[in-house]
Amino acid sequence: MPATAPTTTRDALLHAAFAEFFRHGFQAGSLSAVVGAAGATKGALFHHFAGKQALGHAVVDEVVAPLLATRWLDPIADTDDPVPALQASFRRWIAEDAGSGHWVHGCPMNNLAQEMSPLDEGFRTRLDALYARWRAAVADALARGQRAGSVRADADVRAAATLVVLAQQGIWGTGKYSQDPTLMSQAGEALCAYLDALRPTTAR
Amino acid sequence: MPATAPTTTRDALLHAAFAEFFRHGFQAGSLSAVVGAAGATKGALFHHFAGKQALGHAVVDEVVAPLLATRWLDPIADTDDPVPALQASFRRWIAEDAGSGHWVHGCPMNNLAQEMSPLDEGFRTRLDALYARWRAAVADALARGQRAGSVRADADVRAAATLVVLAQQGIWGTGKYSQDPTLMSQAGEALCAYLDALRPTTAR
DNA sequence: CCGCGAACATACCGACCGGTCGGTATGTCG
DNA sequence: CGACATACCGACCGGTCGGTATGTTCGCGG
Known part of the structure:
Protein backbone atom coordinates (compact mmCIF):
# COMPACT_ATOMS: atom_id res chain seq x y z
CA MET A 1 0.00 0.00 0.00
CA ALA A 50 -8.92 10.93 -17.96
CA GLY A 51 -9.40 14.68 -18.42
CA LYS A 52 -11.36 17.72 -17.41
CA GLN A 53 -14.58 16.23 -18.75
CA ALA A 54 -14.16 12.99 -16.80
CA LEU A 55 -13.35 15.01 -13.69
CA GLY A 56 -16.55 16.98 -14.14
CA HIS A 57 -18.62 13.84 -14.57
CA ALA A 58 -17.03 12.38 -11.43
CA VAL A 59 -17.89 15.55 -9.53
CA VAL A 60 -21.55 15.10 -10.49
CA ASP A 61 -21.60 11.41 -9.60
CA GLU A 62 -19.58 11.52 -6.41
CA VAL A 63 -20.16 14.98 -4.94
CA VAL A 64 -23.32 16.52 -6.36
CA ALA A 65 -25.52 13.42 -6.22
CA PRO A 66 -24.84 12.70 -2.52
CA LEU A 67 -25.39 16.37 -1.74
CA LEU A 68 -28.79 16.23 -3.44
CA ALA A 69 -29.70 13.16 -1.42
CA THR A 70 -28.79 14.57 1.98
CA ARG A 71 -30.23 18.01 1.33
CA TRP A 72 -33.47 17.29 -0.47
CA LEU A 73 -34.25 13.61 -0.88
CA ASP A 74 -33.65 12.08 2.54
CA PRO A 75 -35.71 14.68 4.48
CA ILE A 76 -38.88 13.70 2.59
CA ALA A 77 -38.08 10.04 1.99
CA ASP A 78 -40.45 8.59 4.58
CA THR A 79 -42.81 11.35 5.60
CA ASP A 80 -46.58 11.06 5.29
CA ASP A 81 -46.97 14.81 5.79
CA PRO A 82 -44.83 16.21 2.97
CA VAL A 83 -46.01 19.84 2.96
CA PRO A 84 -44.41 20.91 6.25
CA ALA A 85 -41.39 18.72 5.49
CA LEU A 86 -40.82 20.50 2.17
CA GLN A 87 -41.43 23.91 3.72
CA ALA A 88 -38.94 23.14 6.49
CA SER A 89 -36.34 22.04 3.93
CA PHE A 90 -36.69 25.19 1.89
CA ARG A 91 -36.60 27.48 4.91
CA ARG A 92 -33.63 25.63 6.39
CA TRP A 93 -31.44 25.62 3.29
CA ILE A 94 -32.30 29.18 2.35
CA ALA A 95 -31.29 30.30 5.84
CA GLU A 96 -28.15 28.16 5.79
CA ASP A 97 -26.94 29.35 2.38
CA ALA A 98 -27.74 32.94 3.33
CA GLY A 99 -25.61 32.53 6.42
CA SER A 100 -22.67 30.81 4.76
CA GLY A 101 -22.55 33.15 1.80
CA HIS A 102 -22.68 30.19 -0.59
CA TRP A 103 -25.95 31.48 -1.99
CA VAL A 104 -24.21 34.12 -4.12
CA HIS A 105 -22.96 31.25 -6.26
CA GLY A 106 -26.38 29.68 -6.63
CA CYS A 107 -27.07 25.97 -6.60
CA PRO A 108 -24.10 23.82 -7.69
CA MET A 109 -26.32 21.29 -9.41
CA ASN A 110 -28.36 23.89 -11.27
CA ASN A 111 -25.21 25.78 -12.24
CA LEU A 112 -23.73 22.70 -13.90
CA ALA A 113 -27.03 21.76 -15.49
CA GLN A 114 -27.51 25.19 -17.01
CA GLU A 115 -23.95 25.59 -18.20
CA MET A 116 -23.15 22.14 -19.51
CA SER A 117 -26.41 20.55 -20.68
CA PRO A 118 -26.32 21.98 -24.20
CA LEU A 119 -22.59 21.29 -24.54
CA ASP A 120 -21.95 17.85 -23.11
CA GLU A 121 -24.30 14.92 -23.22
CA GLY A 122 -22.53 13.19 -20.34
CA PHE A 123 -23.27 16.08 -18.04
CA ARG A 124 -26.81 16.43 -19.38
CA THR A 125 -27.89 12.82 -18.89
CA ARG A 126 -26.41 12.70 -15.39
CA LEU A 127 -28.06 15.93 -14.26
CA ASP A 128 -31.34 15.17 -16.02
CA ALA A 129 -31.46 11.85 -14.16
CA LEU A 130 -30.78 13.59 -10.85
CA TYR A 131 -33.56 16.11 -11.43
CA ALA A 132 -35.93 13.34 -12.49
CA ARG A 133 -35.13 11.47 -9.28
CA TRP A 134 -35.79 14.66 -7.33
CA ARG A 135 -39.17 15.22 -8.98
CA ALA A 136 -40.08 11.60 -8.37
CA ALA A 137 -39.15 11.87 -4.69
CA VAL A 138 -41.35 14.93 -4.25
CA ALA A 139 -44.21 13.35 -6.19
CA ASP A 140 -43.96 10.16 -4.14
CA ALA A 141 -44.01 12.10 -0.89
CA LEU A 142 -47.08 14.05 -2.02
CA ALA A 143 -48.81 10.83 -3.08
CA ARG A 144 -48.11 9.33 0.34
CA GLY A 145 -49.57 12.47 1.82
CA GLN A 146 -52.71 11.99 -0.26
CA ARG A 147 -53.07 8.44 1.04
CA ALA A 148 -52.52 9.67 4.60
CA GLY A 149 -54.98 12.52 4.15
CA SER A 150 -52.41 15.30 4.63
CA VAL A 151 -52.55 16.36 0.97
CA ARG A 152 -55.64 17.23 -1.05
CA ALA A 153 -56.88 14.26 -3.05
CA ASP A 154 -57.54 16.40 -6.13
CA ALA A 155 -53.97 17.74 -6.30
CA ASP A 156 -51.90 16.85 -9.36
CA VAL A 157 -48.83 15.50 -7.58
CA ARG A 158 -46.69 15.26 -10.70
CA ALA A 159 -47.33 18.85 -11.70
CA ALA A 160 -46.84 20.01 -8.13
CA ALA A 161 -43.53 18.14 -7.87
CA THR A 162 -42.36 19.71 -11.13
CA LEU A 163 -43.24 23.15 -9.81
CA VAL A 164 -41.47 22.56 -6.51
CA VAL A 165 -38.21 21.49 -8.12
CA LEU A 166 -38.42 24.21 -10.75
CA ALA A 167 -39.03 26.74 -7.97
CA GLN A 168 -35.87 25.60 -6.19
CA GLN A 169 -33.91 26.40 -9.34
CA GLY A 170 -35.63 29.75 -9.54
CA ILE A 171 -35.15 30.65 -5.89
CA TRP A 172 -31.42 29.97 -5.87
CA GLY A 173 -31.10 31.67 -9.23
CA THR A 174 -32.88 34.70 -7.83
CA GLY A 175 -30.52 34.82 -4.88
CA LYS A 176 -27.55 34.61 -7.21
CA TYR A 177 -28.34 37.61 -9.36
CA SER A 178 -30.06 39.75 -6.75
CA GLN A 179 -27.55 39.04 -3.95
CA ASP A 180 -30.45 39.91 -1.70
CA PRO A 181 -31.23 37.31 0.99
CA THR A 182 -34.51 39.09 1.73
CA LEU A 183 -35.72 38.57 -1.82
CA MET A 184 -34.53 34.97 -1.70
CA SER A 185 -36.50 34.19 1.44
CA GLN A 186 -39.48 36.09 0.08
CA ALA A 187 -39.34 33.78 -2.92
CA GLY A 188 -39.14 30.82 -0.57
CA GLU A 189 -42.21 32.03 1.32
CA ALA A 190 -44.14 32.40 -1.95
CA LEU A 191 -43.44 28.74 -2.64
CA CYS A 192 -44.41 27.79 0.91
CA ALA A 193 -47.73 29.55 0.40
CA TYR A 194 -48.26 27.49 -2.75
CA LEU A 195 -47.48 24.34 -0.79
CA ASP A 196 -50.00 25.33 1.88
CA ALA A 197 -52.67 25.35 -0.80
CA LEU A 198 -51.97 21.64 -1.38
CA ARG A 199 -53.23 20.74 2.08
CA PRO A 200 -56.86 19.75 2.55
CA THR A 201 -59.14 22.68 3.27
CA THR A 202 -60.14 21.09 6.58
CA ALA A 203 -56.53 21.20 7.77
CA ARG A 204 -56.20 24.90 7.05
CA MET B 1 -18.78 55.94 -46.48
CA ALA B 50 -14.00 49.11 -25.22
CA GLY B 51 -13.65 45.37 -24.70
CA LYS B 52 -15.46 42.10 -24.16
CA GLN B 53 -16.99 43.32 -20.90
CA ALA B 54 -18.36 46.50 -22.48
CA LEU B 55 -19.71 44.46 -25.36
CA GLY B 56 -21.50 42.20 -22.90
CA HIS B 57 -23.00 45.13 -21.06
CA ALA B 58 -24.17 46.61 -24.35
CA VAL B 59 -25.80 43.30 -25.26
CA VAL B 60 -27.78 43.42 -22.03
CA ASP B 61 -28.79 47.07 -22.50
CA GLU B 62 -29.54 47.03 -26.20
CA VAL B 63 -30.63 43.48 -27.01
CA VAL B 64 -31.78 41.68 -23.87
CA ALA B 65 -33.74 44.56 -22.34
CA PRO B 66 -35.86 45.22 -25.46
CA LEU B 67 -36.43 41.48 -25.79
CA LEU B 68 -37.73 41.33 -22.25
CA ALA B 69 -40.06 44.24 -22.94
CA THR B 70 -41.62 42.80 -26.08
CA ARG B 71 -41.87 39.26 -24.77
CA TRP B 72 -43.03 39.72 -21.20
CA LEU B 73 -43.66 43.33 -20.24
CA ASP B 74 -45.72 44.77 -23.08
CA PRO B 75 -48.30 41.93 -23.17
CA ILE B 76 -49.38 42.66 -19.59
CA ALA B 77 -48.73 46.41 -19.56
CA ASP B 78 -52.35 47.52 -19.75
CA THR B 79 -54.49 44.52 -18.98
CA ASP B 80 -57.02 44.46 -16.16
CA ASP B 81 -57.29 40.67 -16.40
CA PRO B 82 -53.67 39.58 -15.87
CA VAL B 83 -54.17 35.87 -15.19
CA PRO B 84 -55.18 34.82 -18.71
CA ALA B 85 -52.68 37.31 -20.15
CA LEU B 86 -49.83 35.73 -18.21
CA GLN B 87 -51.00 32.24 -19.04
CA ALA B 88 -51.18 33.12 -22.73
CA SER B 89 -47.66 34.55 -22.63
CA PHE B 90 -46.20 31.45 -21.02
CA ARG B 91 -48.01 29.09 -23.35
CA ARG B 92 -47.06 31.16 -26.39
CA TRP B 93 -43.35 31.49 -25.64
CA ILE B 94 -42.99 27.91 -24.51
CA ALA B 95 -44.54 26.76 -27.78
CA GLU B 96 -42.46 29.18 -29.82
CA ASP B 97 -39.15 28.23 -28.25
CA ALA B 98 -40.02 24.55 -28.50
CA GLY B 99 -40.67 25.04 -32.20
CA SER B 100 -37.58 27.08 -32.94
CA GLY B 101 -35.23 24.90 -30.96
CA HIS B 102 -33.96 27.89 -29.03
CA TRP B 103 -35.21 26.35 -25.81
CA VAL B 104 -32.22 23.98 -25.55
CA HIS B 105 -30.14 27.05 -24.76
CA GLY B 106 -32.50 28.30 -22.09
CA CYS B 107 -33.38 31.92 -21.50
CA PRO B 108 -30.71 34.41 -22.66
CA MET B 109 -31.38 36.77 -19.80
CA ASN B 110 -31.29 34.06 -17.16
CA ASN B 111 -28.17 32.52 -18.69
CA LEU B 112 -26.28 35.78 -18.38
CA ALA B 113 -27.65 36.46 -14.92
CA GLN B 114 -26.61 33.05 -13.62
CA GLU B 115 -23.19 33.04 -15.22
CA MET B 116 -22.05 36.61 -14.69
CA SER B 117 -23.75 37.91 -11.54
CA PRO B 118 -21.11 36.63 -9.10
CA LEU B 119 -18.27 37.67 -11.40
CA ASP B 120 -19.12 41.12 -12.74
CA GLU B 121 -21.01 43.81 -10.91
CA GLY B 122 -21.87 45.61 -14.15
CA PHE B 123 -23.74 42.56 -15.41
CA ARG B 124 -25.32 41.94 -12.04
CA THR B 125 -26.76 45.40 -11.50
CA ARG B 126 -28.13 45.53 -15.04
CA LEU B 127 -29.78 42.13 -14.86
CA ASP B 128 -30.99 42.62 -11.31
CA ALA B 129 -32.68 45.84 -12.43
CA LEU B 130 -34.32 44.06 -15.37
CA TYR B 131 -35.68 41.30 -13.15
CA ALA B 132 -36.91 43.88 -10.63
CA ARG B 133 -38.73 45.69 -13.43
CA TRP B 134 -40.23 42.39 -14.52
CA ARG B 135 -41.46 41.56 -11.04
CA ALA B 136 -42.90 45.06 -10.72
CA ALA B 137 -44.74 44.74 -14.04
CA VAL B 138 -46.33 41.46 -12.96
CA ALA B 139 -47.21 42.81 -9.53
CA ASP B 140 -48.74 45.95 -11.07
CA ALA B 141 -50.81 43.89 -13.46
CA LEU B 142 -52.05 41.69 -10.62
CA ALA B 143 -52.88 44.78 -8.53
CA ARG B 144 -54.87 46.23 -11.44
CA GLY B 145 -56.64 42.88 -11.63
CA GLN B 146 -57.52 43.16 -7.97
CA ARG B 147 -59.02 46.61 -8.52
CA ALA B 148 -60.95 45.30 -11.52
CA GLY B 149 -62.13 42.23 -9.61
CA SER B 150 -60.36 39.71 -11.82
CA VAL B 151 -57.82 38.79 -9.12
CA ARG B 152 -58.60 37.70 -5.55
CA ALA B 153 -58.40 40.59 -3.16
CA ASP B 154 -56.56 38.52 -0.54
CA ALA B 155 -53.75 37.53 -2.93
CA ASP B 156 -50.24 38.73 -2.08
CA VAL B 157 -49.37 40.29 -5.43
CA ARG B 158 -45.70 40.86 -4.63
CA ALA B 159 -45.14 37.27 -3.59
CA ALA B 160 -47.12 36.03 -6.58
CA ALA B 161 -45.09 38.20 -8.96
CA THR B 162 -41.85 36.87 -7.46
CA LEU B 163 -43.07 33.32 -7.94
CA VAL B 164 -44.13 33.94 -11.54
CA VAL B 165 -40.77 35.39 -12.56
CA LEU B 166 -38.87 32.76 -10.62
CA ALA B 167 -40.95 30.08 -12.32
CA GLN B 168 -40.01 31.45 -15.72
CA GLN B 169 -36.37 30.96 -14.82
CA GLY B 170 -37.14 27.46 -13.62
CA ILE B 171 -39.22 26.48 -16.64
CA TRP B 172 -36.60 27.51 -19.19
CA GLY B 173 -33.91 25.97 -17.04
CA THR B 174 -35.86 22.73 -16.95
CA GLY B 175 -36.18 22.74 -20.72
CA LYS B 176 -32.47 23.31 -21.06
CA TYR B 177 -31.25 20.32 -19.08
CA SER B 178 -34.09 17.93 -19.88
CA GLN B 179 -34.26 18.76 -23.59
CA ASP B 180 -37.84 17.55 -23.27
CA PRO B 181 -40.49 19.96 -24.58
CA THR B 182 -43.18 17.84 -22.92
CA LEU B 183 -41.66 18.40 -19.50
CA MET B 184 -41.24 22.07 -20.26
CA SER B 185 -44.89 22.56 -21.17
CA GLN B 186 -45.94 20.43 -18.19
CA ALA B 187 -43.98 22.84 -16.02
CA GLY B 188 -45.75 25.72 -17.76
CA GLU B 189 -49.13 24.16 -17.07
CA ALA B 190 -48.23 23.73 -13.40
CA LEU B 191 -47.61 27.46 -13.23
CA CYS B 192 -50.85 28.18 -15.11
CA ALA B 193 -52.71 26.14 -12.52
CA TYR B 194 -51.12 28.24 -9.80
CA LEU B 195 -52.21 31.38 -11.64
CA ASP B 196 -55.78 30.06 -11.88
CA ALA B 197 -55.86 29.90 -8.10
CA LEU B 198 -55.31 33.66 -8.02
CA ARG B 199 -58.68 34.31 -9.65
CA PRO B 200 -61.72 34.94 -7.47
CA THR B 201 -63.60 31.76 -6.56
CA THR B 202 -66.72 33.17 -8.19
CA ALA B 203 -64.94 33.46 -11.53
CA ARG B 204 -63.87 29.84 -11.52
C1' DC C 1 -8.57 69.54 -54.13
C1' DC C 2 -6.89 68.69 -49.80
C1' DG C 3 -6.35 67.23 -45.26
C1' DC C 4 -8.37 65.02 -41.42
C1' DG C 5 -10.64 62.11 -38.47
C1' DA C 6 -14.04 58.32 -38.10
C1' DA C 7 -14.53 53.65 -39.54
C1' DC C 8 -12.67 49.94 -40.34
C1' DA C 9 -8.76 46.02 -41.62
C1' DT C 10 -4.43 43.28 -40.68
C1' DA C 11 -0.79 41.52 -38.19
C1' DC C 12 0.68 40.39 -34.07
C1' DC C 13 1.47 39.94 -28.77
C1' DG C 14 1.71 37.80 -24.14
C1' DA C 15 -1.01 35.04 -21.05
C1' DC C 16 -3.17 31.11 -19.97
C1' DC C 17 -5.48 26.95 -21.01
C1' DG C 18 -5.97 21.64 -21.07
C1' DG C 19 -3.18 18.08 -21.81
C1' DT C 20 1.41 15.32 -22.37
C1' DC C 21 5.51 13.10 -21.14
C1' DG C 22 9.84 11.52 -19.13
C1' DG C 23 11.11 10.61 -14.73
C1' DT C 24 10.91 9.12 -9.65
C1' DA C 25 9.50 7.25 -5.19
C1' DT C 26 7.31 3.62 -3.03
C1' DG C 27 5.37 -0.06 -2.84
C1' DT C 28 4.07 -5.50 -4.16
C1' DC C 29 5.13 -10.06 -5.67
C1' DG C 30 7.53 -14.34 -7.13
C1' DC D 1 16.63 -9.38 -5.18
C1' DG D 2 14.89 -8.45 -9.75
C1' DA D 3 10.59 -7.32 -12.24
C1' DC D 4 6.80 -4.77 -12.32
C1' DA D 5 2.80 -1.63 -10.94
C1' DT D 6 0.84 2.39 -8.78
C1' DA D 7 0.99 7.10 -7.42
C1' DC D 8 2.74 11.18 -8.28
C1' DC D 9 5.80 15.08 -10.00
C1' DG D 10 6.55 19.32 -12.84
C1' DA D 11 8.52 21.12 -17.06
C1' DC D 12 6.73 21.66 -21.31
C1' DC D 13 3.62 21.78 -25.68
C1' DG D 14 0.28 23.46 -29.20
C1' DG D 15 -3.48 26.30 -29.44
C1' DT D 16 -6.73 29.87 -28.38
C1' DC D 17 -7.91 33.76 -26.01
C1' DG D 18 -8.64 38.97 -25.30
C1' DG D 19 -6.37 42.82 -26.56
C1' DT D 20 -3.20 46.16 -29.23
C1' DA D 21 -0.40 48.66 -32.66
C1' DT D 22 -0.33 50.10 -37.04
C1' DG D 23 -2.03 50.67 -41.63
C1' DT D 24 -5.77 51.82 -45.01
C1' DT D 25 -10.10 53.61 -46.77
C1' DC D 26 -13.36 57.25 -47.36
C1' DG D 27 -16.95 60.80 -46.50
C1' DC D 28 -16.72 65.62 -45.75
C1' DG D 29 -15.73 70.53 -44.21
C1' DG D 30 -12.89 74.16 -45.93
Missing part, protein backbone atom coordinates in the same frame (compact mmCIF):
# COMPACT_ATOMS: atom_id res chain seq x y z
CA PRO A 2 1.33 3.47 -0.79
CA ALA A 3 2.23 5.91 1.97
CA THR A 4 -0.93 7.93 1.39
CA ALA A 5 -4.22 6.22 0.81
CA PRO A 6 -5.03 6.53 -2.91
CA THR A 7 -8.53 7.72 -2.20
CA THR A 8 -7.29 10.77 -0.29
CA THR A 9 -5.60 12.53 -3.21
CA ARG A 10 -8.49 11.60 -5.46
CA ASP A 11 -11.03 12.92 -2.97
CA ALA A 12 -9.07 16.11 -2.45
CA LEU A 13 -9.05 16.68 -6.20
CA LEU A 14 -12.74 15.87 -6.43
CA HIS A 15 -13.77 18.33 -3.75
CA ALA A 16 -11.40 21.02 -4.96
CA ALA A 17 -12.88 20.59 -8.42
CA PHE A 18 -16.39 20.87 -7.03
CA ALA A 19 -15.50 24.14 -5.31
CA GLU A 20 -13.70 25.50 -8.36
CA PHE A 21 -16.55 24.63 -10.72
CA PHE A 22 -19.08 25.97 -8.24
CA ARG A 23 -17.34 29.33 -8.12
CA HIS A 24 -16.17 29.80 -11.70
CA GLY A 25 -18.26 27.34 -13.68
CA PHE A 26 -16.96 24.24 -15.41
CA GLN A 27 -15.59 25.80 -18.57
CA ALA A 28 -14.02 28.77 -16.85
CA GLY A 29 -12.77 26.63 -13.98
CA SER A 30 -9.02 26.08 -14.11
CA LEU A 31 -7.42 22.70 -13.56
CA SER A 32 -4.32 24.47 -12.32
CA ALA A 33 -6.45 26.09 -9.63
CA VAL A 34 -7.95 22.71 -8.78
CA VAL A 35 -4.59 21.01 -8.28
CA GLY A 36 -3.37 24.05 -6.35
CA ALA A 37 -6.31 23.97 -3.96
CA ALA A 38 -6.05 20.21 -3.58
CA GLY A 39 -2.32 20.39 -2.85
CA ALA A 40 -1.67 18.08 -5.76
CA THR A 41 -0.19 18.37 -9.22
CA LYS A 42 -1.28 18.03 -12.81
CA GLY A 43 0.29 14.60 -12.94
CA ALA A 44 -1.84 13.38 -10.05
CA LEU A 45 -5.00 14.81 -11.57
CA PHE A 46 -4.45 13.16 -14.93
CA HIS A 47 -3.49 9.96 -13.20
CA HIS A 48 -6.86 9.73 -11.49
CA PHE A 49 -9.05 11.27 -14.20
CA PRO B 2 -18.03 52.29 -45.87
CA ALA B 3 -20.00 49.67 -47.74
CA THR B 4 -22.27 49.29 -44.71
CA ALA B 5 -23.60 52.11 -42.57
CA PRO B 6 -21.73 52.49 -39.28
CA THR B 7 -24.71 51.67 -37.10
CA THR B 8 -25.18 48.50 -39.10
CA THR B 9 -21.74 47.17 -38.24
CA ARG B 10 -22.30 47.97 -34.60
CA ASP B 11 -25.71 46.31 -34.67
CA ALA B 12 -24.34 43.29 -36.48
CA LEU B 13 -21.65 42.96 -33.82
CA LEU B 14 -24.22 43.37 -31.08
CA HIS B 15 -26.56 40.70 -32.38
CA ALA B 16 -23.76 38.32 -33.26
CA ALA B 17 -22.46 38.74 -29.72
CA PHE B 18 -25.93 38.07 -28.33
CA ALA B 19 -26.15 34.83 -30.31
CA GLU B 20 -22.62 33.77 -29.38
CA PHE B 21 -23.12 34.45 -25.67
CA PHE B 22 -26.52 32.77 -25.79
CA ARG B 23 -25.03 29.59 -27.18
CA HIS B 24 -21.67 29.38 -25.43
CA GLY B 25 -22.04 31.71 -22.46
CA PHE B 26 -20.23 34.97 -21.98
CA GLN B 27 -16.91 33.69 -20.71
CA ALA B 28 -16.67 30.82 -23.17
CA GLY B 29 -17.97 32.96 -26.02
CA SER B 30 -15.25 33.91 -28.46
CA LEU B 31 -14.80 37.39 -29.84
CA SER B 32 -13.25 35.91 -32.96
CA ALA B 33 -16.47 33.97 -33.49
CA VAL B 34 -18.47 37.15 -32.94
CA VAL B 35 -16.58 39.14 -35.54
CA GLY B 36 -16.72 36.18 -37.92
CA ALA B 37 -20.50 35.84 -37.61
CA ALA B 38 -20.96 39.59 -37.92
CA GLY B 39 -18.80 39.75 -41.03
CA ALA B 40 -16.53 42.24 -39.30
CA THR B 41 -13.07 42.27 -37.82
CA LYS B 42 -11.38 42.69 -34.47
CA GLY B 43 -10.57 46.26 -35.35
CA ALA B 44 -14.23 47.08 -35.89
CA LEU B 45 -15.24 45.42 -32.65
CA PHE B 46 -12.67 47.25 -30.55
CA HIS B 47 -13.51 50.44 -32.36
CA HIS B 48 -17.15 50.25 -31.24
CA PHE B 49 -16.67 48.61 -27.84
